[in-house]
Amino acid sequence: MSSSALLPADVRMLERGWLSSNSLLLQDDEQGAVLIDSGYCTHSKQTLALVQHALADHAQPGLRLIANTHLHSDHCGGNALLSRHFGCPIAIPPGDFDLALRWDERGLSYESTGQTCPRFIPNQVLQPSSELIQGQRRWQIHAAPGHDPHSVILFEPEAAILVSADALWEHGFGIIFPALGPADKACEQAFAEVEATLDLIESLPARVVVPGHGPAFTDIKAALATARKRLAFFRANPHRHARHAAKALIKFRLLEIERQSQQGLLNWLLSNAVHTSIWQNYFNDQSVADWSLALLQELADAGALKIHDEAVVNL
Numbered sequence: 189m190s191s192s193a194l195l196p197a198d199v200r201m202l203e204r205g206w207l208s209s210n211s212l213l214l215q216d217d218e219q220g221a222v223l224i225d226s227g228y229c230t231h232s233k234q235t236l237a238l239v240q241h242a243l244a245d246h247a248q249p250g251l252r253l254i255a256n257t258h259l260h261s262d263h264c265g266g267n268a269l270l271s272r273h274f275g276c277p278i279a280i281p282p283g284d285f286d287l288a289l290r291w292d293e294r295g296l297s298y299e300s301t302g303q304t305c306p307r308f309i310p311n312q313v314l315q316p317s318s319e320l321i322q323g324q325r326r327w328q329i330h331a332a333p334g335h336d337p338h339s340v341i342l343f344e345p346e347a348a349i350l351v352s353a354d355a356l357w358e359h360g361f362g363i364i365f366p367a368l369g370p371a372d373k374a375c376e377q378a379f380a381e382v383e384a385t386l387d388l389i390e391s392l393p394a395r396v397v398v399p400g401h402g403p404a405f406t407d408i409k410a411a412l413a414t415a416r417k418r419l420a421f422f423r424a425n426p427h428r429h430a431r432h433a434a435k436a437l438i439k440f441r442l443l444e445i446e447r448q449s450q451q452g453l454l455n456w457l458l459s460n461a462v463h464t465s466i467w468q469n470y471f472n473d474q475s476v477a478d479w480s481l482a483l484l485q486e487l488a489d490a491g492a493l494k495i496h497d498e499a500v501v502n503l
């Protein structure tokens with residue numbers, strides 16, 4: 189069943205491929221619409237066109253608010269363009285508010301990941317334990333640390349819709365960024381936060397989940413079982429989570445640029461703070477260059493990319 193068929197008419201899911209997060213458009217002819225998450229910056233014009241098309245037949249065809257579940261670049265990269273176009277405010281979780289207000293790219297992770305996010309100014313806070321009221325619907329805001337320490341999820345009890353961001357996908361969850369440091373108490377705390385967030389999701393009587401990436405789904409029990417199994421494996425093998433994260437960083441880069449010379453990509457990786465930190469914490473028994481080249485080969489063997497004529501190409 190398509191994602192749109194699982195949602196009521198006033199709730200519309202926008203998908204743009206894995207580089208960008210899903211967006212959820214909450215429509216209301218009296219107030220104007222709310223957009224939850226805005227995708228990566230390279231898709232911002234496409235996001236704007238999708239929102240305009242979705243609102244074209246509504247009496248109030250504008251956005252009144254952009255709300256972000258968290259501030260990773262693939263969830264808020266369209267904020268700047270959309271807020272300028274519609275003249276609407278932006279609401280974000282409180283943990284990143286001061287960083288965003290002064291635009292601390294290191295604190296917001298854009299500098300360390302080597303990803304781009306055009307500057308925007310937050311105006312409101314998505315406060316956990318409060319509600320985002322849109323039309324007749326009251327979206328509960330819940331803290332959901334793990335993938336990101338400041339992330340939130342939203343739950344609408346009448347239609348039983350859960351916006352899970354990257355806390356739960358149909359086949360897993362997002363990288364646990366706070367767990368990429370050394371395998372110590374902080375790393376274990378990050379895994380424990382993922383477990384607590386999965387417990388929270390299980391406690392909510394959701395009928396359908398709109399994840400941060402991938403189609404909406406209804407078999408929540410199976411998704412939680414998969415996530416818990418994956419978490420248990422990473423918890424027992426933190427170096428495997430770190431290796432998975434390093435490969436995901438490479439894949440995100442290729443999703444953005446499509447192809448790059450192997451040497452150019454290697455140079456980018458060697459200058460990337462997250463990549464070199466993972467190597468230092470878990471894999472420094474070999475050179476960072478050799479480790480990076482091994483990751484590229486593993487991705488090629490898995491069919492995630494192709495290495496051809498000294499170029500690395502996304503598949």
